[in-house]
Amino acid sequence: MMALVLLWAAPVRAQDEIIKSHGYNFYGELSYPADFSHLGYVNPDAPKGGEISIAFVGTLDSMNPYSGKGRAHLFSVFGYESLLAEAPSGESVPADVYGEYYCLLCETVEYPADKSWVIFHMRPEARFSDGTPVTAHDIAFSHNLLLDEGLKSYADAVRKRIPKVEVIDDLTIKFYFADGISRRSLIESVGGVPAWPRAWFEKTGLGLKDTWIENPPGSGAYKVGSVDMTRRIVLERNPEYWGRDLPINKGRHNFDRIRLEIFSDDTAAFEAFKAGEYTFRREGDSKKWATGYDFPKVQNGYIVREELPDGAPATSSGIIFNLNSENLKDRRVREAVALAFNFEWTNESLQYGLFKQRASFSQDTPVMARGAPEGAELALLKSLGDVIAPEMLTTEARVPHTSNAKSLRDRRNVRAAGKLLEEAGWTVVNGKRVNAEGQPLRLNFLFDSASSPTGTAVIENFVANLQTFGVDVVLEKVDSSQYTARERDRDYDLLFESYPAMLGTGAGLRQYFGSEAAAFSLFNPAGVASPMVDAIIEASLNAETREEENAAMMALDRALRHEFIMIPVWYKQNHWTAYYDQYEHPEGQPPYALGYLDWWWFNSEKAAALKAAGALR
Known part of the structure; x- marks a missing residue:
């Protein structure tokens, strides 16, 4: 990977402090100069062609992920671009730096030093896949459509912060930002709005509130080739893609086709991979990774099993508490419930010792809280006054409890949980925890039945352990569609979900952790609403x-x-990948993305050898 020297963005600064640049970073620093030829981690000469195919486990019923209704796959957004570059696969672009954004549909971005507005100057050559130009009118339409019909938590936040958008001409658009608010995340937020063709929506009469099967045309490198919601979705590279020669796209979008095969459960998906029904697997099941790849195609070298370094902070996965659940509002009850999770036993007995226990929302990064606060962090906490819990100023950051690796039921933790439940008013009557009115401590754990067998076993053992505490907990296994609908309705006490890992700040933190949208945000499954958290955000x-x-x-x-707000579980420091030996990637791996749908490529000679050997049809 090319070593990048940190450069100033070479902005143009006029006397009135107007900055004009090829990209944006809040602090003004950009690692790639205006005349960069390609991203440092790609192979700019990567061949184009071939197909990569992956699996999806669960059910799908829509190609519209923006309405909050139905269940859509990432492929439904793959064809859409924005003013500032983002990977359609949801990964960072560039993937070797954090917090930097470079022009894609725009040529330049212009803003004053106080960031009170931003102007994007768009590329005249940009086209949708139907050949029509992408204009500032389309960007303004898309922005307003998200406000009118998109997710409420997003729309509410944006309206307060971005009061006006102005189309100056066909290729110039200006966003105005509200006075008296932080300028953080505003420019990259409006620069990240997906570009939809206004004419398509006017012609069809459809909106974000509707379920799509046929998507509006996008301007990206891929367009939807075919859709069968029960079997597969196929994306095809657009040979007329307008941006194929841009420096930010060199060495990317290399496959002619990207195919998604849909399966009801992970066991069926794994067997299909072994049979060659799809060709790339990003493994998440520790048992399969440890023991499942000892089959002939791996032994013969037809399938490559490879671990690649993952420099991104671990996703904040865990057993999440619904903080609005009456039985979980008492922190002591949550503490007791957490003691039923035995990471050490789970990791050794079910996960082959392949994981580490996660403690932080910024695990193993420079912004992970360690020990007691000191220096600038302590000064900040003190400056926020009474809203900060006093004990946080002097005590060490919370870390997960420890457990006996040799026994699921750790007697020490059972006793500690019992004491906490007694203090919270839940006594034992006939082996069950009840309150003063004789009502049982009842909890429901919502769980996706399409989960891997190992993940299912982990949760089943947690539930069984919790039941020995006298808690009446029921594991409700439902299909993916029911799971999604009930999660959106907050119809659960516990569920296995995740929050994004944190490396830096942004307005999105309010949707994930803020009180403002806590009652309805789809991104805040715990319903966090804390004045202390709000003040720190x-x-x-x-x-x-x-x-x-x-x-x-x-x-x-x-x-x-x-x-x-959750019981943190586990994390790993590498990507686990398995793929038929017809794909290649650059030698250097950038820290913030795996990129197999982005900058990997197809080797036709290797593919022919696999077919000749009968490894692939």
Whole structure:
């Protein structure tokens, strides 16, 4: 991977402090100069062609992921681009730096030093897949459509912060930002709006509120080839893609086809991979990774089993508490429930010792809270006054409890849980925990039945252990569609889900952890609504230096762990991949993305050898 030297963005600064650049970073720094030839981690000469196929486990019923209705796959957004570059696969672009954004549909971005507005100058050559130009009118339409018909938590937040959008001409659009608010995340947020063709919506009469099977045309490298919601979705590379020669796209979008095969459960999906029904698998099941790949195609070298470094912070996965559940509002009950999760036994007995226990929302990063607060973090917490829990100023950051690796039922933790439940008013009557009115401590755990056998076993053992505490907990296994609908309705006490890992601040933190949208945000499954968390998020958004931002993010990690919204589970430090030996990737792996749908490529000679050997049809 090319070593990148940190450069100033070579912006044009007029006397009135107007900055014009090929990209954006809140602090003004860009790693790639205006005349860069390609991203440093790609192979700019990668061949084009071939197919990569992957699996999806669950059910799908829509190609519209923006309405909050139905269940759509990532492939439904793959064809859409934005003013600033983003990977359609949801990964970072560039994947070797954090917090930097480069022009894609725009040629340049222009803004004053106070970031009170932004103007995007668009590329005249940009086209949708139907050949019509992408204009500023389409960008304004898309922005307003998301406000009118998109997710409420997003729309509410954006309306307060972005009061006006102005189309200056066909290729120039200006966004105005509200006075008296943080400028953090505003430019990259409007620069990340998907570009939809206004004419398509006007012609069809459809909107975001509708379920799509046929998608509006996009301007991206891929367009939808075919859709069968019960079997597969196929994307095809657009040979007329307008942006194929842009420096930011060199060495990317290399496959002619990307195919998604749909399966009802992970066992069926794995058997299909072994049979060659799809060709790339990103493994998440530790048992399969440890023992499942000892079959002839791996032994013969037809399938490559490869671990690649993952430099991104671990996703904050865990058993999430619905904080609005009456039986979980008492923190002592949540503490007791958590003691039923035995990471050490789970990792050794079910997961082959392949994981580490996660403690933080910023695990193993410079902004992970460690020990007691000190320095800039302590000063920040003190400056926020009474909203900060006093004990947070002097105690070490919360870490998960330890358990006996040799026995699922750790007697020490059973006793500790019993004491906590007694203190919370839940006594034992005939082996069951009941309150003063004789009502049982009842919890429901919502779980996706399409989950892997190992993941299912982990949760089943947790539930069984919790039941020995006298808690009446029921594991409700439902199909993917029911799971999605009930999660959106907050119809659960517990569920296995995740929050994004945190490296830096952004307005999205309010949707994930803020009180403002806690009652309805689809991104906040715990329903976190904490004045302390709100105050720290606000402080992070108002940070003027990286040092201030890092201190605030460390404080936020500490506060979220203190509020105890989930039982953190496990993480790994590598990507587990298995694929038929017809794909290649650059030798250097960037830290923030795996990129197998982005900058990997197809080797036709290897593919022919696999077919000749009978390994693939």
